[in-house]
Amino acid sequence: MKPTTVSPPAAAPAAAAPATDDPSPSHSDPASATFSVERRGDASASCRWTLPDFPRTRARTFYSRYFEVGGFDCRLLLYPRGDTQSLPGYLSIYLQVLDPKTPSSSSSSTTTTTSSKWDCFLSYRLSVVHPSDNSKSLARDSWHRFSSKKRSHGWCDFAPSAAASFLLPPHDSLVIAADISVLSETASFSEADGRFTWKVFNFSLFREMIRTQKIMSPAFFPAAAAAGGSDCGLRISVYQSNVSGAEHLSVCLEGKEPVVQATSASSASALASTSAGSGVPDADRGCWCLFRVSILNQKPGGSHIHRDSYGRFGADSASLGWGDYLKMDDFLAADGGYLFDGAVVFNASVHVIKESNSFTRSLPTVAGISGAGGGRSGTRKSDGHFGKFVWRIENFTRLKELLKKRKITGLCIKSRRFQVGNRDCRLIVYPRGQSQPPCHLSVFLEVTDPRNTTSEWTCFVSHRLSVVNQKGEEKSIMKESQNRYSKSAKDWGWREFLTLTSLFDQDAGFLVQDTVVFSAEVLILKETATMQELSDEDYEICSSSSGYQIDTLPKHPSFTWKVENFLSFKEIMETRKIFSKYFQAGGCELRIGVYESFDTMCIYLESDQSSGVDPDKNFWVHYKMAILNQKNSLKTVCKESSICTKTWNNSVLQFMKVSDILDPEAGFLVRDTIVFVCEIIDCCPWFDFSDLEMMTRMSCQQILMNLSSLKTVMM
Structure with a gap:
């Protein structure tokens, strides 16, 4: 079972209403206007609003009369010359919804509700009616969940305001129509077991609508998400999709956008500072959850349908679920029990991990170095290419039990992202490993480039991953490696990081108060690489270890690799290697x-x-390999060698003492930067003796065949 990111059908572009839902001054429905309503049951209605002498109106805003649909008061808002967000020459039209059950205060032109919480889901169409041909009317469809905080929805640039062909003679009237359907629903959420139940009573009314749009439930907010520093709200969305030629009911769990509240200048500044210190992008503060979405069978003894998935809501995915949740024929079957008397019941059981994280930036110290890096001995100035991320997951045993109970294998938890060297990094943990039967905890580091999502990219990373021993940090399990990450190889780590027996041993110290702590120390090589071809006019003189000079040959590929945080990798290179990208x-x-x-x-x-x-x-x-002297090119050190790409793949050249390179006066290391240059003098196919023997044998056979042919001709 792998998480699936689902893209539901997008609604027509709808702009939010202006900053206030009730602009002032405003004009109510003019006395000469006409307004009619046609009802189609309790939850659906159409209205028609006629505004005479429209080209000569000077009013900034018009409000229609209120009309009730599905227990909510609705009205239309019209800006003849557009609102503050519209393009010049366009009129703006919005639908506004209020709950008549909440206390309200009235004035001559507006009605304003109090802060009582309510919400409702509407599917609607707004139209500017053509006077003679209804097929030429300008119509836009959308859907929205209205609430006490979001009461208006529509389009700021609905139509050109000077469209004379839409004026109805003889009074140059503009006719606006609206078709509205309100979802009749109930919803409840139990924090104790993380269960959300949503019943839609008039699903049949939206049967055709879900072909191109979606319906969505009210939002629910798991307490574990808030405790983990997340503002993640979740909701169920439902629509229809064609998958492999068959119509399916698609069901998703999606993240609700966080509500941004106004803050004072001082509090806003403090919030920004906190966000920067965490190292986690604001867009990636969503929650990770394991969830099961069900459609309940309403017939006695009927079988419910369950589907399990998991993932992190936020920057990665706004929606997770299934495009092929259930075939429409099975869902609509009269004896199926899922759609019963026009109603359907959805259920979501959600387990949100309770997590916290911290992020620090400090470069490793390099003892005994002074001057070369421009700092004091043993100190390193952070340049953003190193960071340490600590991730705490609580209730870890509960997660393990859920996975075992639901027989879920191969599940991974991805941490929130943190940024190092302009790259997005995050930890990936497999609580039950990647093998069967489960024996080991698997841990990986993922690195991606947020600036380059389409073409190929690469970066060299040294990383140390740890499962922290909370009883003695010296007993922590740490593993270190260096790899070159790329679009095709973006995660590296260990499948067998720690045995599950050791992890869940109460005396071992890895699981304390049902909490596991992971950490990642990430150091990214700051580098640039360029490729060029040297021509006949290029003339390069370099000093080899023996002091002789080498002239470049025409049109030789030359690869330059500049490492700009060399000292950060000095200790690493004592036991391991760094390497450039391929050229x-x-x-x-x-x-x-x-x-x-x-x-x-x-x-x-x-x-x-x-x-x-x-x-x-x-x-x-x-x-020819060279270490470039950046102060005096005549002192550049070069050496020649050769390799065979299949038989002897590398040839190591011993250049010079590292202490000489680190000498601040030598010119090889300037501002923590060192430059390596590789010039390809020659490259050609290599023939082994076996190849020559085969070619000789083939040549002899060819000679014998030619002699035989000649003998036949002579006879």
Whole structure:
């Protein structure tokens, strides 16, 4: 079972009403206007509003009379010259809904409700009626859940205000029509078991509407989400989709947009500061939940339908669910029991993880270094390319029991995102691992580029992932690795990070008060890479370790790799390596690798044997590697070597002492930046002796065949 992001049908573009629902000054329905209402049952009605002498009106706003639909008071709002959000020359039309059951205060032109909470779902169509041909009328459809905080909905640029063809003679009247249907519903939410029940009594009325639009429930707010610092509200949405040629009822759980409240300047500033310190983007503060959505069978003894899924609502997904939840034929079947007497009952059981996180930025210290990085010995100035993220998940045992009870395998929890080096990072945890039977906890780090979602990108990351021992941090399980992330390889980690037996051992210290703590220390290489071809006019002189000079040959590929936070990786290179992205030369995919061995800088060139123009062919590559002296190019250090892409894949070059590179006067490390250059001198196919022997054998066979043919001709 994998979470599915579902894209429900979008409604027609609808603009929110102006900042106030009741602009002042305003004009009510003029005395000469006519207004009629046609009712189609208790929850549906049509109205027709005729405004005479419309081109000469000077009123800024018109309000129609109130009319009742489904127990709610509705009226139309018209701005003849557009409201503050409209384009010049357009009129604005909105539908406004009020609850007559709430206390209200009245004036000559407006009615304003109090802060009593209410909401209702409406599907509606607004039209500017054509006087002679109804098919030419300008109509727009939409849906909206109106509430005490959102009472108006419609379009700021509904139609051109100077459309003379829509004026009804003889009084140049503008006719506006509205068709409105109100959802009759009840909803309840039990915080104790996270169960939300939504019953729609007049679903049949919306049967055709859900082909192009959707209906959605009131929002409910799990307490665990609020306790975890999330403003995540959830609701059920229902619509119809065509999946594999068959019509299906689509059911989703979607996140409700957080309500933004006005704040004072001081509080707004404090909020911004807190958000920046958390390292979590504002758009990714949604909640992660495991949920089950059901359609209840209303016939005695009937079987309910259940579907399980999970995911994080927020920046990743506004909606999670199923486009093919249930075939429409099965849903509408008279003996099915799901649609009974025009009513349907939906149920959502939601388990939201209670979580908290913290984020700090501080670069690793590099002992004994002064001057090279521009700072004091042992201190490093943060440049945004390092961060530590700590993630606490409470009620972890409850989550494990739910997964076991519902027999859910392969489920992963993704943390909120945190930003390092302009990349979005987050932890991915598999509570029951990725193997069967469940034996290990699996932990991964995901890195993506929010600025580049379409084309290929890459970055080199050193990361240390931990399951924190809360009884003794020195007993924490930590694993460290370095990888190059990309669009096709965006998550790296360990399938067998920690045994589940150790994790749930009450004495081990990993699970304390039913809480597990994960951490990720992420260091991203700040780098730039450029590729160019050297021509005959380019002349490069570099000093090798033996002091001789090498002239460049015409049109040789040259790859330049600039590392701009070199000191942050110095300690890492003592035991591991860093490497550039791959670059292409002569049909080969190549990259530079760097590490430190006995205080000596070692550099090598290696190939990707699985890619290239001809992955099965063995190439011989002759190259020149250099560490660029950024103060005096004549002091640049170069060395030559060669590799075969299949047989001997890399050749390590020992360059110079690391202490010499770190010397601030040497010119190799300037402002924490070092530059490596690789020039490909030659690249050609490599023939093994076995290949030559085969070619010789084939040549001999060809000679014998030619002699045989000649003998036949002579005879």
